Amino acid sequence: MTLAAPLDELAPGVLGYAMEDGGELWIPVIIAANPGTGQVSAFLDGLPRDQTICVPEVVSPRLAGMLLRRGFRPEKRFFAEVGCWGEVFVRRGEER
Numbered sequence: 001m002t003l004a005a006p007l008d009e010l011a012p013g014v015l016g017y018a019m020e021d022g023g024e025l026w027i028p029v030i031i032a033a034n035p036g037t038g039q040v041s042a043f044l045d046g047l048p049r050d051q052t053i054c055v056p057e058v059v060s061p062r063l064a065g066m067l068l069r070r071g072f073r074p075e076k077r078f079f080a081e082v083g084c085w086g087e088v089f090v091r092r093g094e095e096r
Helices: 039-045 061-069
Strands: 008-011 014-021 024-032 052-056 073-079 084-091
Touching: 008 039, 014 039, 024 039, 039 061, 061 084
Parallel strands: 024 052
Antiparallel strands: 008 014, 014 024, 052 084, 073 084
């Protein structure tokens, strides 16, 4: 597979892309550089608990399970930029 844009190293062994929008942290791409080593799990466990985290359009059943076990819940959201609805796994930020 060829990707159109280079990916950032989000954490050791985890490639992807992340951005903040409206106080939420969006992570639309999460790729394990070395699948099965636990690096994606460690990355997810290290995400800030006081910020809402959104992972859109998850296509991997393995990643979906990892997100569900960490308190993420699927929601339908409308994406105005493309004019359609999509599924986003969301974990709400905890109050301080």
